[in-house]
Amino acid sequence: MKKILLLGSGELGKELTISLKRIGCYVITCDSYENAPAMQVSDQAEVFNMLDKNKLQEIIETHQPDFIVPEVEAIETQVLLEAEKNGYTVIPSAKAVNLTMNRDRIRDRAKNLGLPTASFAYAETEQELILEAKKIGTKVAVKPVMSSSGKGQSYATTKDELKSSWKFAIEGMRGNRKRVIVEEFIDFDYEITLLTILEKSGNVSFCEPIGHFQERGDYQYSWQPANCSKIVIENAQEAACKMVSDLGGSGIFGVEFFVDKKGKVIFSELSPRPHDTGMVTMYTQNYSQFDIHARVLLGLPLPEIKLNRPGASHVILAEKNATGNYVIEGIEKALEDQSVDLRIFGKPFLKPYRRMGVIMAETLDKAKIAARKVSVQSKA
Numbered sequence: 001m002k003k004i005l006l007l008g009s010g011e012l013g014k015e016l017t018i019s020l021k022r023i024g025c026y027v028i029t030c031d032s033y034e035n036a037p038a039m040q041v042s043d044q045a046e047v048f049n050m051l052d053k054n055k056l057q058e059i060i061e062t063h064q065p066d067f068i069v070p071e072v073e074a075i076e077t078q079v080l081l082e083a084e085k086n087g088y089t090v091i092p093s094a095k096a097v098n099l100t101m102n103r104d105r106i107r108d109r110a111k112n113l114g115l116p117t118a119s120f121a122y123a124e125t126e127q128e129l130i131l132e133a134k135k136i137g138t139k140v141a142v143k144p145v146m147s148s149s150g151k152g153q154s155y156a157t158t159k160d161e162l163k164s165s166w167k168f169a170i171e172g173m174r175g176n177r178k179r180v181i182v183e184e185f186i187d188f189d190y191e192i193t194l195l196t197i198l199e200k201s202g203n204v205s206f207c208e209p210i211g212h213f214q215e216r217g218d219y220q221y222s223w224q225p226a227n228c229s230k231i232v233i234e235n236a237q238e239a240a241c242k243m244v245s246d247l248g249g250s251g252i253f254g255v256e257f258f259v260d261k262k263g264k265v266i267f268s269e270l271s272p273r274p275h276d277t278g279m280v281t282m283y284t285q286n287y288s289q290f291d292i293h294a295r296v297l298l299g300l301p302l303p304e305i306k307l308n309r310p311g312a313s314h315v316i317l318a319e320k321n322a323t324g325n326y327v328i329e330g331i332e333k334a335l336e337d338q339s340v341d342l343r344i345f346g347k348p349f350l351k352p353y354r355r356m357g358v359i360m361a362e363t364l365d366k367a368k369i370a371a372r373k374v375s376v377q378s379k380a
């Protein structure tokens, strides 16, 4: 029985744990709070700060896992580089996890590989941000180099807006690097995630592209297949193949692209793990992104991935000022449409805009309608 140490226990980790357990793995889940989604379905759980170098090292040595599988970005990745040197297997590879933990490193890598990206620069002070933004153009996106799900991310055009963006980024950053990336704002036509599979043999394959819509830098809904032209798919596949081959290892990657009005494919970012917009694959594909990640990380043969049917996903979010306990209402109503399926993540408490569940349906309209019927209510 293979032992998996899962670093991060959110909704993606929960589904991955289920996929791993179905094929006989023993899963130890980690996160900074108790009863996180993946912990509810795993064999064992550890609650600690994964940015704490010594603690993370200690947990790895205690459990001696066959595979260390990161599910989030906020991990002390230096420990993973060392663990790999000492013979542990990090999924997809310690290099991939280390480079993607910080937006600047993966951007630099994409640029070095010759991929089209938005123009970008870095800043470590408010003044520097204003200076760099001016060089880039009128409208820019500002993001902490270390963050996810849109945290600390904003857009700015004026000096005052840049000042607020700086403040917002520093408040929203994870880890201890006071550094932001400032990017040219791309007025894209649409954006996609290309789930890209890298097998240990080096073989690269793809799922059908997923279209998605974001708000506050966070995913709201997604659909598969995205309506891309053949040339857009080919260009995205070529770029994704370059990126994952360079990062190495084995697993599924979420490679994000913007497609501009002229059909140009612009690399945005990459996650070396299942992707939130890819939850739709639980509905559409014969094997979901979680089943694929599980198979590939274990080095098992990969079945042919097929799109069984088109589909869409829509998040169920907590309200803007939500905190504390909650109840979810309206599930019966949402399920009246027989094409609808859902996942409720079982997070133990609310936070503002926290993702609490996801609706899946055969069309985007149906997913939106069903999602409107479900509400997350605070409970005293």
Ligand SMILES: Nc1ncnc2c1ncn2[C@@H]1O[C@H](COP(=O)(O)OP(=O)(O)O)[C@@H](O)[C@H]1O
Residues within 6 Å of the ligand: 118, 141, 147, 148, 149, 150, 151, 183, 184, 185, 186, 187, 188, 191, 214, 217, 218, 256, 268, 269
């Ligand atoms: N340079 C940009 N131009 C236009 N939109 C952007 C830009 N950067 C980010 N966005 C929007 O914000 C979303 C989240 O940004 P992303 O870099 O993917 O952050 P995260 O790691 O939090 O997912 C993107 O999917 C896109 O919709």
Ligand SMILES: [Mg+2]
Residues within 6 Å of the ligand: 256, 269
């Ligand atoms: Mg993203």
